[in-house]
C-alpha cells in the first residue's frame with residue numbers, strides 16, 4: 001500500500017504524471033519499489049522531461065516548483081509539440097500498431113481499435129496509453145500486459 005506522501009506528481013503544465021513507487025518507471029529503468037527520494041538526480045519525467053525538482057508529493061512536506069528545470073522549451077505548448085514530435089520520430093509505424101495481451105484475462109489491446117470504454121481513440125499505440133489506463137475487462141494495470149506474438 002503506497003502512502004500518498006510517497007506518490008509524487010509532476011507539476012509541469014500539461015503533464016501531471018504521478019510517480020508511483022509501487023510501479024517504478026520502466027522507461028527510466030527505475031525498478032518497482034524505488035522511493036522517489038532514491039531515484040537518481042538525473043532522472044527525468046517520462047512524460048515531459050522535467051527534472052525531479054518539478055515534482056511534489058501528493059501529501060505531506062512539499063518541495064517547491066521554483067527550481068523546476070525543463071530540458072529545452074519552457075513554453076508548455078511548444079513543449080507538448082516537441083514531446084509528441086519526438087515520440088513520432090523514435091517510434092516506427094509498425095511498432096506503434098502492435099497488439100498487447102492482458103496476462104490476467106486474455107483481453108487484447110488493439111491500437112487500431114483503441115478502447116472506447118477508456119476514452120482511448122483508435123490509433124493510440126499501447127505505449128501512448130496513459131499510465132492510469134487499466135484493462136477494461138479485469139482492471140489490470142499496463143504492467144500486466146505483454147506483447148502479442
Ligand SMILES: [Zn+2]
Pocket residue numbers: 010011012015016017045046047048049050054
Ligand atoms: Zn512531467
Ligand SMILES: [Zn+2]
Pocket residue numbers: 102103104105106107135136137138139140
Ligand atoms: Zn485483463
